[in-house]
Amino acid sequence: MPKPGSMPSRRKPSVDLAMTAVLLALSGQSQAADPARGRALLAERQTSQCALCHPIPGTPAYLQGDLAPDLRGIASRLSPAEIRHHLTDPDPASIMPSYSRTSGLINPGRLYLNRPILPEAAIDDIVAYLTTLTDPP
Ligand code: HEC
Numbered sequence: 001m002p003k004p005g006s007m008p009s010r011r012k013p014s015v016d017l018a019m020t021a022v023l024l025a026l027s028g029q030s031q032a033a034d035p036a037r038g039r040a041l042l043a044e045r046q047t048s049q050c051a052l053c054h055p056i057p058g059t060p061a062y063l064q065g066d067l068a069p070d071l072r073g074i075a076s077r078l079s080p081a082e083i084r085h086h087l088t089d090p091d092p093a094s095i096m097p098s099y100s101r102t103s104g105l106i107n108p109g110r111l112y113l114n115r116p117i118l119p120e121a122a123i124d125d126i127v128a129y130l131t132t133l134t135d136p137p
Contacts, residue, residue: 029078038129042071042121048118048126053095057133068096073136084127099123 023076032113041048043059051059053068090096099117118126 033121033124033128035125035129035132037122038125039125041118041133042129048099048122049097050126070137071130072133075131075134076136080127080131083121084128087126097131 039058042050043056043063045051045063050071051063051065054067055064055066055068055070055072057072078086085098086096088098088100090098097117100120100123102114102116105112
């Protein structure tokens with residue numbers, strides 16, 4: 001029984017999903033790309049960081065970034081390969097980071113020395129989710 005007045009300790013399901021995705025990806029298990037995991041990761045500020053810059057569909061307004069384009073309807077503008085390219089090889093003039101590159105980075109934080117921001121499987125999951133966003137705002 002929790003003490004009276006104590007906060008319930010359940011974590012949000014989206015965070016659990018994102019953590020599961022990252023743990024699975026880090027454990028090297030190959031899995032089919034899963035849009036539900038991609039959706040959870042996209043909204044997870046600490047892991048994917050997408051929401052620091054982008055407005056993310058379905059998240060509360062105060063958690064959404066406004067430095068980058070709205071991703072709603074992205075699949076009506078870009079093919080899955082083009083979406084993936086944005087994550088792996090973004091325009092060097094853009095503040096959007098590469099999620100897979102480990103070399104040629106400008107002053108990467110120590111956390112990201114010789115390691116990509118996200119494992120390949122997590123990138124696949126995010127692309128699988130973004131590919132479902134066909135309705136423009
Ligand atoms: C530091 C800020 C920043 C972060 C973090 C970031 N982005 Fe971006 N992103 C941008 C900016 C700015 C643009 C627009 C310029 C460009 O196309 O590079 C952009 C463009 C894009 C585009 C192309 C959008 C279009 O309409 O053409 C996609 C797709 C995208 N980002 C996905 C993501 C995803 C998915 C993540 C997280 C895994 C992410 N971004 C993280 C800043 C960011």
